[in-house]
Amino acid sequence: MEALQIHDIARNATNPDAPAVEAARADLGPLRERAGRLLQTGLEAIDRALSRDAEAFLSASRQRGGQ
Amino acid sequence: MASRVFGIETEYAVSQPDASSDGIASEPGEVVMQQARVRLPHLAVEGGAGIFLTNASRLYRDVGGHVELATCEVDSPDDLVRYAAAGDTIVAKLAEEISSRRRGAGAVVISKCNVDYLQPGVCWAAHESYCHRADLRRLPALLIPHLVSRIIYCGAGGLNPPCPGIQPTLSPRAHIFCKAVSNSTTSDRGIYNTREEPLCGDGHQRLHVICGDSLSSQHALWLKVATTAIVVAMIEAGIDPTGGIHLKHPVAALHAFALDPYFRTKAELTNGPPVTAIEIQRSYLQSAIQHGHHPAMPPWTEQVCQRWAQTLELLGQGPAAIEGMFDWSIKYPLLLAHARRRGVDPQSLPHWNQCLTSLRDHLRSKAMPERLSADLILRHPGPLAEHVGFLGGYLAEHGLRWPQVRDVLGLRDELCEIDMRFGQVYPPGLFAALEENLRHRVVEVSSTAGCDGDPRTSPPKSTRARHRGAAVRRYAGQGHVTCDWDHVRNGGRVLDLSDPRGQGARWKITSREHPRTTPPAGGPVPPAEMLRLLRDIFDGGVARGDSDRAYDLLREVAPSAVELIHENSPARPSNDAEAAANFEVLIRLARAQSRRGCSDEALAALDRASRMRPANSPGQGQGGGIDFRLACEYVAVHRQRALVPAGGELNRWIDAADRARSGQNIPPAQWAAFRGHKAYALCRAGRHEEARDLLMPLCETESADIPARIRARNLAELGDISRALGQDDQAVAYLDRAERLQTRCELFEDLADYTLTCRFKLAPRSRGSALLLRRIKQAQHALNCRVGLIRSLLLEARFRPSRFLSTRRRRTILTLAEEIPDLMSCPTMTHILENWACWQGGQADPADPNPTNPDPFWGV
Numbered sequence: 001m002e003a004l005q006i007h008d009i010a011r012n013a014t015n016p017d018a019p020a021v022e023a024a025r026a027d028l029g030p031l032r033e034r035a036g037r038l039l040q041t042g043l044e045a046i047d048r049a050l051s052r053d054a055e056a057f058l059s060a061s062r063q064r065g066g067q
Numbered sequence: 068m069a070s071r072v073f074g075i076e077t078e079y080a081v082s083q084p085d086a087s088s089d090g091i092a093s094e095p096g097e098v099v100m101q102q103a104r105v106r107l108p109h110l111a112v113e114g115g116a117g118i119f120l121t122n123a124s125r126l127y128r129d130v131g132g133h134v135e136l137a138t139c140e141v142d143s144p145d146d147l148v149r150y151a152a153a154g155d156t157i158v159a160k161l162a163e164e165i166s167s168r169r170r171g172a173g174a175v176v177i178s179k180c181n182v183d184y185l186q187p188g189v190c191w192a193a194h195e196s197y198c199h200r201a202d203l204r205r206l207p208a209l210l211i212p213h214l215v216s217r218i219i220y221c222g223a224g225g226l227n228p229p230c231p232g233i234q235p236t237l238s239p240r241a242h243i244f245c246k247a248v249s250n251s252t253t254s255d256r257g258i259y260n261t262r263e264e265p266l267c268g269d270g271h272q273r274l275h276v277i278c279g280d281s282l283s284s285q286h287a288l289w290l291k292v293a294t295t296a297i298v299v300a301m302i303e304a305g306i307d308p309t310g311g312i313h314l315k316h317p318v319a320a321l322h323a324f325a326l327d328p329y330f331r332t333k334a335e336l337t338n339g340p341p342v343t344a345i346e347i348q349r350s351y352l353q354s355a356i357q358h359g360h361h362p363a364m365p366p367w368t369e370q371v372c373q374r375w376a377q378t379l380e381l382l383g384q385g386p387a388a389i390e391g392m393f394d395w396s397i398k399y400p401l402l403l404a405h406a407r408r409r410g411v412d413p414q415s416l417p418h419w420n421q422c423l424t425s426l427r428d429h430l431r432s433k434a435m436p437e438r439l440s441a442d443l444i445l446r447h448p449g450p451l452a453e454h455v456g457f458l459g460g461y462l463a464e465h466g467l468r469w470p471q472v473r474d475v476l477g478l479r480d481e482l483c484e485i486d487m488r489f490g491q492v493y494p495p496g497l498f499a500a501l502e503e504n505l506r507h508r509v510v511e512v513s514s515t516a517g518c519d520g521d522p523r524t525s526p527p528k529s530t531r532a533r534h535r536g537a538a539v540r541r542y543a544g545q546g547h548v549t550c551d552w553d554h555v556r557n558g559g560r561v562l563d564l565s566d567p568r569g570q571g572a573r574w575k576i577t578s579r580e581h582p583r584t585t586p587p588a589g590g591p592v593p594p595a596e597m598l599r600l601l602r603d604i605f606d607g608g609v610a611r612g613d614s615d616r617a618y619d620l621l622r623e624v625a626p627s628a629v630e631l632i633h634e635n636s637p638a639r640p641s642n643d644a645e646a647a648a649n650f651e652v653l654i655r656l657a658r659a660q661s662r663r664g665c666s667d668e669a670l671a672a673l674d675r676a677s678r679m680r681p682a683n684s685p686g687q688g689q690g691g692g693i694d695f696r697l698a699c700e701y702v703a704v705h706r707q708r709a710l711v712p713a714g715g716e717l718n719r720w721i722d723a724a725d726r727a728r729s730g731q732n733i734p735p736a737q738w739a740a741f742r743g744h745k746a747y748a749l750c751r752a753g754r755h756e757e758a759r760d761l762l763m764p765l766c767e768t769e770s771a772d773i774p775a776r777i778r779a780r781n782l783a784e785l786g787d788i789s790r791a792l793g794q795d796d797q798a799v800a801y802l803d804r805a806e807r808l809q810t811r812c813e814l815f816e817d818l819a820d821y822t823l824t825c826r827f828k829l830a831p832r833s834r835g836s837a838l839l840l841r842r843i844k845q846a847q848h849a850l851n852c853r854v855g856l857i858r859s860l861l862l863e864a865r866f867r868p869s870r871f872l873s874t875r876r877r878r879t880i881l882t883l884a885e886e887i888p889d890l891m892s893c894p895t896m897t898h899i900l901e902n903w904a905c906w907q908g909g910q911a912d913p914a915d916p917n918p919t920n921p922d923p924f925w926g927v
Contacts, residue, residue, distance in 0.1 A: 028387050035390040035400070038504045042401045043408070045500035049488045051084075054480035061082040061176070061487060063131055063183040063191055 068366040071296045072198040072530050072567040075151055075288075076137040077281055078129060078191040079158055080178045080487065095175055096132040097810045102161045104815075105845050108543035110550040116813065119550040121524050121540045123532035124154060133191065134158060134177070139532035140198070140567055143367055144293035145510045146527050148285050152512035153522040155179065155492045162493035168838070179281045179490035182239045184483040185438075187228045190240055192252070193281035197274040197296055198267060198567045201303035206274065207248050207259040209302045212312050213295065214258050214278050215321045216347035219330055220378050221291035223280030224395030225486040226402075226479070227326065231427040231439050232420035233411075233479050234326065235402050237395045239486070240280050241325040247317045252277050258317055266552040267531075268565030274299055278321075280394070283490045283498040284507035287393045290378060293371040297355050297364065304363035310350030313337045328386055328399055348379055374509070391505040397498070398489055402482050409478045411471075418465045419475050422458045429454050441473035531569035538562055546850040547616035558619045594648035597625060605655050612816020612850040614662040621656055628652035631675050650676050657700055662816075664854045664887035666708040673700055695731055695741075698724035702744045709893035710858055711926045714751060721745050735772035739765055743781040750788055751926075758788045766801065776817065779808040783821040790829055802826050819846035820855040824862075828924065831866040840867070853887050861899060861906070861927055868907050877903055895926060 051057045081095040100117070103109070103126055109118035117127020123139035136154040141147045158177055166174035183189040222238030229242055236242065249257025262275040276295065282288045301308040313336055314320050320334035324344045333341035342350075352375050359368045381388040389396045403413045423439060430437050435450065444451055459469055489497045498505075513521070526536025531553075538555040542548035548557045555562040560574050600620070609617040622629050628649040653676035660669040677697050693701075701720040705712050724741055733741075742761050749758035762785045769778065786801035802822055809818040823843045827836055840863050847856040857880055864876045877900065884890040899906045902913055911921035 028384070031387050031390060034504070035387060038391050038397075038501065039400055039404050041504055042397075042497065042501055043404055045497050046401065046405055046485055046488075049491075049497055049500070050481060050484060054477075054484040057084065057484050058183075058185050058480060058487070060084045061080050061178070061180075061183075062185055063080065063133065063189050 068368075069300070069363050070142045070529070070568060071300055071365045072140045072142050073147065073292055073296055074138045074140050074196050075147065075292065076135055076192065076194040076196070077151065077154060077179060078193070079134045079136070079492070080180050080191055081132075081134050081162075082176045083174065084176060094132050094807070096128045096134050097807075098165055098175060099134050099158070099161050099177070100126070100128050101810070101842070102165050104849070105842055106161065106164065107157070108540065110539045110542060110548055110555070111546070111813075113549035113551045113554075113556055119535060119539050120157070121526070121536055121543070122150065122153060122522060123526040123536035123539065124150065124157075125552075126157070135192075139526055139536065140530040141527050141532070142365070142529045142568070144289045144296070144371070145367075146522075147292050148289050148510050149512050149522045150527070151288060152285075156523055159493040159495075166493070175493065176491065177493045178487050178496065179283065179492060180487045181223050181225060181280050182228045182243070184226065184228055184486075188243050188254070190228075190243055191281060192277060193240075193279050194252075195274075195276040195279055195292060195295065196266075197276070197299045198271050199274055199299050199303050200270055200272060201274075201299060203272065205302055206299075208313065209307060209309055210274075210295075210298060211247060211258050211317050212309050212314050212347050213298045213351050214276065215314060215317050215334075216324060216344035217291060217294060218280075218321070218325055219344045219348065219382055220389075220393055221279060221282060221287045222325065222393070222395040223282055223490075224393075224398035224402075226482055230420055230424065231437075232423040233406070233416050233475065233482060234420055235328075235399055236325045237328060237399075238280050238325045240278065241321050244278055244321060245318060258321060267567045268553065271567055281490060282394050284392065284394045284397070284505070285509045285512070286378075286507045289509045290371075290374065293367070294351070294355075294375055297368060297371055298351055300363050300365060301354060301358060301361075304358070304361055306354065306358050306361070308351050308354040308358075310354055311338065312342060312347055312350050328395075330382060345379055345382055348375075352376055352379065391501075392507055394489075394498075397501065397505060397507075398486065401497075402485065405482065405485060406478055409474065409481070411475055411478050415465065415467055418462065418467060419472070422462060423472075423475075425458060426451055426454060439476065441476050444472055445469060529569070531564040531567055531572060534562060534564055534569050534572040544849050546613055547619070549613075549616075558616060594644040597648040598651060601651050601655055605659075609655070609659055609662065612662075612814070612819075612852055614659050614816075615851055617655070618659040618663060621652060621659065625649075625652040629656055631679075646679055650679060653679075654697075654700055657704055661704045661707050662852075662854075664709075664889040666704055666889050669704045670701070673697065673704065676700075693723055693727055695724055695727040695733055696737055698727050699737055699741045699744070702741065706744050706747060707854075709854070709889040709896065710861070711893070711895040712751075713894075714748070717744075717748050717751075721748055735770060736774055736777060739770075739773045739781060740777045743777065743784050746781075746784055746788065750784075750791060755788055755791050759785065759792065762788065766804075775808050775812040776814055779805045779812070779814060780817060780821055782808070783817070783825055786822070787825040787828070790825065795829055798825070798829060802829075815846050816850050816852050816855070819843045819850070820852060820858075824855075824859070827862065831862065831923070837867055853883060854890065857883050857887070857890060857896075858927055862924070864907050865909065865924075868909065873903075873907055899925065899927075 081099055083095045083098070104118060107118070108121050111118055112125065112127065117125055119125050125137045127135055129135040136158060138147065138150040138154055141150055162175040162177045180191055181193070218238040218241055222236070222241065225236060225239035227234040227236045227242050228239055244256045244258050246255055246257040248259045248261060249255050250261045251257070252260065252262070256277060258278050260275045260277045264275070265271055265273045267273065279291055282291065298308050315335040315337045323332045323334065326332075330343050330345050333343055335341050352372065355368065355375070356372050358364065359372060381392070386396060386399070390400070391397055406413055426439060426444065427437055429451065433450070443449065444455055446452065455469060462468060485497065491497070526532045535550065535555060539550065542557060548555065550556070553565050555564070562572060562574050564572055566572070605617050605620055629652065631649065631653065653672045657669040657672040657676070660666070660672065677693060698720055702717065702724055705717040705720055721744065742765060746758040746762045749755070749761065762781055766782050766785050782801045782805035786798045786805060789795070789798035789801060802825055805822040806818060809815070809822060823839060827839050827843065830836055840859060844856060844859045844863070847859060860876065860880050864873070881900070884896060890896050898914065905913060906925070912925040915921045915925070
């Protein structure tokens, strides 16, 4: 429904020269499979990246300025 | 179509988790900047910190010591992504070089992260700059709804920093903003920042957006800058892009939107029913589509609208549709999955957050340290025992028990580390590990489409950055050429870059028109203005080793005073003010000429100054004799004369200064500088203990009355004295302090000539000495410190001997020395060249009166 609304914005624009905007719809099936693989890869990467002492890592990386 | 010019700044967290005390570097940010100065062709920033690179970006250390890279100005989101990626690569490469050199110990870790979880409210910035000519009064109201709602695609993800438990968020920095509009960037931050620092001219303004996150996803970064640039373009064109949306509580809306990954949260409006973040974004998109062909819009508007619309559609379809696309949508499921495998159910987190917040508030009410630990919570009896018992019932109602808090708080630290590791640029972090599986790419970052070559080394083809990049490439290594966003300065010539698009950029031979250095046009510079220029421009330049430029400046602003040294008749200034200004010019002339290796000219300037000392000036010597200040200036010139000063003249002037100070109230800075010179002379005479006793009291305390330049020199001197006394540990400690101070204040000539050279002498044949000597030479070469460079070349020939290079080295030294009057008349120089075989062979000085304990440096 929301996708149609976006598409309608472009189609119903009062300016005839308004840029063309194509609708986008995600096919969620393959995306969910992909998400599962991504999660698995991510957790493995976390295992490799995490230090033994997270608090010590955070202390060593402190910001002494601060924007 | 109109061009839009913009850029971003990224603050990198730099740490050295396994740093060793090798004495070479003290702060990781400094290490990275030192490496950059050595490895990257650059120009120094005029009057500021850091360097401009050949791709026209600026690299510097910001307050707090972290490294920051500001991209060059670009005019398309594609280029913005390319130059941001180039910045990451440049910084990562520097870290890699440092780490490989140190082989593990002291390896540098560099991250693009957003908040310091140990200090709620403290963060690393990712600021955006947009050039515009919009009405500043209209900007906040028309821009704030966009800034508040855009986090649904350009939030970095992470945890809500003020929450003592675990509260995932779309944007960790969103929670540290507490005002809608503010000028501050470090506290009381506003969603709309009012900083007025255009960094350009011709009526252009610079919108400084500080509420964004540091991002790894190209898609998120591209959309962040592209949509914001378009919104600013619409406002500049007089269009209201909000579609009539006016948030009632922008800060509350920002915080609430950040905590809702499903975008169901609605924000109250002043003029209508509540709206979601997606609805606000749709409203802006609709305006952009409606006005897409307005002349004020950039040529890539249609492309942006297309991607913007598709993004909003996907967001509307739920989290699965955007997985692997934006920083937060990659990070969010990882954080929750990691919690689950650590045995913490994400559904339990709101209950833990409620209890931990209650405990934190309890500590706060008792003015106790607020950081919660499992030990503190579980201690019985303890300061929280009663409150913990009271909340235990609530936890039990949800199947939870207090002993589990140890797992929850341990998990929190791990999730914070995961967030910081996500955007790590060196060693490559989690985002890099996942990149092949992500859907974030929108441009080919190594493409040279928008630039004249590799974006890491070349500027874009458009905007003023192309002129700046060309100037950096052309003048890199010439210390007298400096750079800023809106100009490049080469002595008296200035490249005007006041137009951000680079139109009208040209060299002008009128540095006098520049507001910072400018004497008024027409006629001589008034004495008061002359004194200001000397103080503001000359002293800063010469202190940083820019002696050639300082000398040029004197000749520009005070040609008649400079010429005084060539006249035979006494000066006849028209009034006391003019006499005082001329006196100060001559003193500066002596300093510049002394550092340039022209001591005879320096002494002539001082002789002239001594004859025209204003009658009523402070520190005047008794009975018309030489005063302490002038005597000190003579001491300084003689001390720096050639490779080794002539002891007789130096000591004569030290005695004169000692006599002149009798009964005088000497300013602390002059007194400290004099003691440094006197300690050097004592050291040369073998009276090391006296030298140490003279300097040590000065170096044990830090007086604000003594400039950093003098404090650092004295520390280096004391380091060298300690070395001569065989106290190497103390020497390293003093030299470390000197190096920190000189690096922080960018006193690179002194750093190379004094501190690093003294450090080299500690272990001239060690494995690290070759690297150190290379660093010294590169700094001296870049700053055009000719006497110092020749000293380093001589030390290299002696301690890094090479039969193959012997003749070439001697020839190089001779060639360089021919340009320096002091060296052509230096007895030590002649002595070394006449005994080149001994010098290079590491043998004792044939003329050393003490052959049983020879000076390995022959006094150099």
